[in-house]
Amino acid sequence: MTSSNMASPGGLSRRHFLGHMAATxxxxxxxxxxxxxxxxxxxxxxxHRSCIVLWMSGGPSHLDIWDLKxxxxxxxxxxxxxxxxxxxxxxxxxxxxxxxxxxHLNILRSLDSKEGNHDRGTYLMHTGYVPNPxxxxxxWGSSCALELGSQLSDFNLPHCVSINTPGVGAGFLGMSYTPxxxxxxxxxxxxxxxPGEVDEVRLxxxxxxxxxxxxxxxxxxxxxxxxxHKAVYSKTIRMMNPRTKSIFSxxxxxxxxxxxxxxxxxxxxxxxxxxxVEEGVTYVEVALGGxxxxxxxxxxxxxxxLPELDKGMSALVADLASRGLLDTTMIVWMGEFGRTPRINQxxxxxxxxxxxxxxxxxGGMKSGQVVGSTDKDGVDVSDRPIGVMDMIATMTxxxxxxMDTQYTTPLGRPLKIVxxxxxxxxxxx
Amino acid sequence: MIAREGRRIxxxxxxxxxxxxxxxxxxxxxxxxATAGDRPAPKPPxxxxxxxxxxxxxxxxxxxxxxxxxxxxxxxxxxxxxxAYLDLLGRIPSVEEARxxxxxxxxxxxxxxxxxxxxxxxxxxxxxxEWTTLLIGRSNQGRRIDRAALTAWLRKxxxxxxxxxxxxxxxxxxxxxxxxxxxxxxxxxxxxSEAVPLTARTTRLFLxxxxxxxxxxxxxxxxxxQSDFWGINAFFRGIKAEEKNATNAxxxxxxxxxxxRDEPSTATARFERRNGMMGVAxxxxxxxxxxxxxxxxxxxxxxxxxxxxxxxxxLPRAMxxxxxxxxxxxxxxxxxxxxxxxxxxxxxxxxDALAVAFRDSKYDVKQLIRWIMTSRAYQASSxxxxxxxxxxGGQDEGLFNVMLLxxxxxxxxxxxxxxxxxxxxxxxxxxDAKREAWLRQFLFAFGNDEGDEATSFQGTxxxxxxxxxxxxxxxxxxxxxxxxxxxxxxxxxxxRRAPAPYMIDEIYLAALSRFPTTKERNMAMQYLQAFPxxxxxxxxxxxxxxxxxxxxxxx
Numbered sequence: 001m002t003s004s005n006m007a008s009p010g011g012l013s014r015r016h017f018l019g020h021m022a023a024t025x026x027x028x029x030x031x032x033x034x035x036x037x038x039x040x041x042x043x044x045x046x047x048h049r050s051c052i053v054l055w056m057s058g059g060p061s062h063l064d065i066w067d068l069k070x071x072x073x074x075x076x077x078x079x080x081x082x083x084x085x086x087x088x089x090x091x092x093x094x095x096x097x098x099x100x101x102x103x104h105l106n107i108l109r110s111l112d113s114k115e116g117n118h119d120r121g122t123y124l125m126h127t128g129y130v131p132n133p134x135x136x137x138x139x140w141g142s143s144c145a146l147e148l149g150s151q152l153s154d155f156n157l158p159h160c161v162s163i164n165t166p167g168v169g170a171g172f173l174g175m176s177y178t179p180x181x182x183x184x185x186x187x188x189x190x191x192x193x194x195p196g197e198v199d200e201v202r203l204x205x206x207x208x209x210x211x212x213x214x215x216x217x218x219x220x221x222x223x224x225x226x227x228x229h230k231a232v233y234s235k236t237i238r239m240m241n242p243r244t245k246s247i248f249s250x251x252x253x254x255x256x257x258x259x260x261x262x263x264x265x266x267x268x269x270x271x272x273x274x275x276x277v278e279e280g281v282t283y284v285e286v287a288l289g290g291x292x293x294x295x296x297x298x299x300x301x302x303x304x305x306l307p308e309l310d311k312g313m314s315a316l317v318a319d320l321a322s323r324g325l326l327d328t329t330m331i332v333w334m335g336e337f338g339r340t341p342r343i344n345q346x347x348x349x350x351x352x353x354x355x356x357x358x359x360x361x362x363g364g365m366k367s368g369q370v371v372g373s374t375d376k377d378g379v380d381v382s383d384r385p386i387g388v389m390d391m392i393a394t395m396t397x398x399x400x401x402x403m404d405t406q407y408t409t410p411l412g413r414p415l416k417i418v419x420x421x422x423x424x425x426x427x428x429x
Numbered sequence: 430m431i432a433r434e435g436r437r438i439x440x441x442x443x444x445x446x447x448x449x450x451x452x453x454x455x456x457x458x459x460x461x462x463a464t465a466g467d468r469p470a471p472k473p474p475x476x477x478x479x480x481x482x483x484x485x486x487x488x489x490x491x492x493x494x495x496x497x498x499x500x501x502x503x504x505x506x507x508x509x510x511x512x513a514y515l516d517l518l519g520r521i522p523s524v525e526e527a528r529x530x531x532x533x534x535x536x537x538x539x540x541x542x543x544x545x546x547x548x549x550x551x552x553x554x555x556x557x558x559e560w561t562t563l564l565i566g567r568s569n570q571g572r573r574i575d576r577a578a579l580t581a582w583l584r585k586x587x588x589x590x591x592x593x594x595x596x597x598x599x600x601x602x603x604x605x606x607x608x609x610x611x612x613x614x615x616x617x618x619x620x621x622s623e624a625v626p627l628t629a630r631t632t633r634l635f636l637x638x639x640x641x642x643x644x645x646x647x648x649x650x651x652x653x654x655q656s657d658f659w660g661i662n663a664f665f666r667g668i669k670a671e672e673k674n675a676t677n678a679x680x681x682x683x684x685x686x687x688x689x690r691d692e693p694s695t696a697t698a699r700f701e702r703r704n705g706m707m708g709v710a711x712x713x714x715x716x717x718x719x720x721x722x723x724x725x726x727x728x729x730x731x732x733x734x735x736x737x738x739x740x741x742x743x744l745p746r747a748m749x750x751x752x753x754x755x756x757x758x759x760x761x762x763x764x765x766x767x768x769x770x771x772x773x774x775x776x777x778x779x780x781d782a783l784a785v786a787f788r789d790s791k792y793d794v795k796q797l798i799r800w801i802m803t804s805r806a807y808q809a810s811s812x813x814x815x816x817x818x819x820x821x822g823g824q825d826e827g828l829f830n831v832m833l834l835x836x837x838x839x840x841x842x843x844x845x846x847x848x849x850x851x852x853x854x855x856x857x858x859x860x861d862a863k864r865e866a867w868l869r870q871f872l873f874a875f876g877n878d879e880g881d882e883a884t885s886f887q888g889t890x891x892x893x894x895x896x897x898x899x900x901x902x903x904x905x906x907x908x909x910x911x912x913x914x915x916x917x918x919x920x921x922x923x924x925r926r927a928p929a930p931y932m933i934d935e936i937y938l939a940a941l942s943r944f945p946t947t948k949e950r951n952m953a954m955q956y957l958q959a960f961p962x963x964x965x966x967x968x969x970x971x972x973x974x975x976x977x978x979x980x981x982x983x984x
Binding site for chain 1: 622811812813833834836889890891893894895897898899903941949952956965966969970972973974976977978979981982984
């Protein structure tokens with residue numbers, strides 16, 4: 001299927017369309033349809049790179065997870081560090097399972113940004129840019145979907161998926177690259193099938209009628225929004241088949257696997273991310289919320305957040321590694337900022353973008369390292385400040401996307417996917 | 430209540446009652462039942478509110494001339510009708526409403542339609558819905574927030590044509606029970622985290638100033654300092670919120686409402702500077718005005734007075750820009766609430782003129798709407814003139830020479846679907862409950878301390894799936910008795926001649942507020958002739974129109 005007819009319900013070829021219809025009635029052509037799909041997907045998977053971002057919404061307390069300060073009297077907090085599978089690398093005692101996977105990952109302990117507001121931090125970490133009233137930057141995941149996903153032919157899934165939250169949108173790249181949101185990974189995707197009385201003949205008729213009015217409106221208005229609407233419908237129609245349903249369902253996973261990941265929205269999201277990456281989805285974000293711990297930071301972390309994170313994250317890394325997918329799948333753990341070294345009067349920590357941690361590994365990068373450091377009290381970066389753009393550069397290079405990739409904004413200005421950042425040589429050679 | 434002392438609750442209606450009543454009668458007479466063979470009346474001459482010159486027009490024309498852009502042709506009656514209903518009532522017109530407007534050749538009918546809609550019962554309802562979202566967001570705020578009471582309060586204000594400065598003053602200073610005085614819920618919804626969200630939202634919504642970044646640091650691009658943020662924040666010290674219980678029907682003590690009041694306070698706002706030093710802020714307005722200290726000083730009242738101070742142009746400018754954006758798809762300044770020297774307006778002189786006129790009208794919201802809706806910018810088509818040879822068709826988002834497309838809000842979409850399909854008349858259930866259940870599926874709130882939320886409504890795959898295959902669409906198309914499709918079929922059976930063209934016209938008018946083109950009508954006729962089950966064909970046609978970009982994009 002060429003990109004031009006991908007963009008429209010009207011452009012769906014008859015062969016493709018019948019494939020869908022056959023699929024719904026599970027006849028012989030349906031099997032053929034699936035077989036080609038699988039063959040293509042398997043072929044593509046060999047080279048195709050993917051990225052899974054574990055998004056810690058609210059601003060995770062890095063000092064209690066990745067960069068413990070047991071020697072700091074006032075800032076240290078009650079958690080103790082433990083050794084990990086990476087020699088010399090220590091993390092929180094509440095991350096025992098992830099500790100066994102640290103030889104696959106790297107801790108960047110010296111992130112240095114300026115945005116201590118949830119919105120702005122979320123925007124910065126997803127796009128690499130600070131908000132700017134003149135342009136809405138595309139999320140980095142949407143850029144990946146555009147650069148890599150569009151190379152896949154005959155691909156019926158969205159290239160960019162966000163589980164548990166909507167993620168950051170595609171900015172001026174338009175609705176076509178906006179993440180497909182899975183609100184609840186433990187529930188089936190809603191409304192995937194037309195109502196029973198709408199058979200294939202009727203659905204085809206509906207789509208032809210729709211296509212006519214859509215095209216007429218676009219022809220008159222020439223508006224990006226009208227075109228995007230059609231593109232989204234086209235993608236939606238491509239997803240309307242039983243195969244999609246089974247990919248987004250965790251029912252076929254063995255009980256032990258479900259147990260290992262955890263059955264909450266985060267653990268299930270991580271497991272779904274693995275399934276999607278296996279199918280060739282380019283970018284998957286799995287969110288875990290509740291990190292805005294202005295009060296009772298330590299209770300929230302030790303009782304609720306870290307056990308859930310530890311399970312899901314460790315199971316994901318181990319699973320990808322054992323399936324041979326870790327070499328082509330990059331994992332990035334991050335939030336909008338870290339939290340203050342100072343512990344406030346409510347046993348909480350506040351927003352802190354000045355010196356904090358991000359974790360990444362896989363996708364062929366070197367691993368088992370700590371890059372950068374903060375001082376004894378966790379206040380200042382003592383070695384190797386890392387800017388957000390350096391992180392984006394590292395991720396971009398790992399994904400094999402050209403470092404000089406740039407887009408033209410609606411105002412006609414060039415916008416680089418990597419603007420001024422340098423890939424970390426410790427991770428990408 | 431202190432807030433209300435010496436303030437007029439209502440104001441005389443600007444439109445003469447007689448004129449308004451006359452108009453209603455005209456439109457009702459025009460809305461006679463349609464019969465088969467009705468055809469669109471020949472296009473009446475353009476009279477797009479042009480009998481009186483709108484003061485914005487010379488300014489807009491000058492801007493277009495300077496930029497050398499072509500102006501789109503005036504909007505067709507069909508475009509204008511649909512846009513006006515969506516913008517003023519929050520829904521598309523019904524078939525009857527569409528037929529009555531499109532069928533009349535009365536002069537000045539667009540101006541009359543605007544007046545009619547401004548006096549329609551759905552106008553305050555729609556504006557109350559929009560402002561509830563702006564004031565407290567769409568997500569569930571917990572049991573302490575009485576969302577319905579706030580919406581009801583807003584509805585009353587818009588219905589009574591209360592001047593905007595009075596409405597804002599009441600919102601900022603509201604006290605008492607959040608059930609009795611719905612305005613209280615605005616403050617109540619943003620009190621957490623030392624009222625940081627209340628500080629940010631109050632300055633953004635009412636003054637068009639984004640000072641929230643200065644919570645943590647001085648603003649990099651303008652003059653706002655960290656102390657400005659906390660100076661405003663200090664006005665919110667002294668607020669007390671208390672939950673009150675009452676005995677319920679079962680004789681149990683349960684939560685009843687929340688009581689909001691102010692106490693004289695000497696508290697300051699303390700904040701941490703970037704260098705780690707603590708800062709202290711006294712209540713200080715953005716222009717540096719301070720307030721006295723004493724037992725008779727209620728800080729929110731002082732803040733309310735400063736916000737509506739006629740000497741400041743922040744309030745009228747913020748509202749003028751916001752309303753322009755609401756009707757035009759884009760403000761003179763964008764984001765609409767980030768007005769200042771660091772963020773220059775596309776056409777500063779037009780925004781100034783509109784803001785001044787709004788203030789001089791004594792903050793008359795309906796008058797502001799009239800100016801916007803009768804301007805050449807609002808009256809322009811969304812179809813751009815093709816500029817010869819050059820790319821882009823001469824469309825520039827900042828110039829308003831072509832009407833920009835805007836997606837409907839979830840509320841507009843929902844109410845429009847109900848208007849078109851009358852699905853709510855089939856189930857016998859309460860449409861409020863249905864509305865809430867359906868809307869909930871779209872709205873997804875983040876749980877962070879800014880109270881921000883992502884309403885992922887425009888064009889995601891889950892939403893398209895819902896539009897194509899969801900429960901509501903299934904109900905809407907079922908042809909059950911009481912529904913629009915059932916009525917169309919019944920009417921068609923009663924027609925002596927040519928039921929097919931009648932049914933097709935009705936479906937196009939219901940979904941798209943226009944008659945089908947000849948090509949469209951012929952195609953639909955062919956389907957009806959080729960397939961024996963006309964209900965299925967009509968369902969499929971209706972489905973296609975309701976799922977189209979033309980339906981969901983306000984044009």
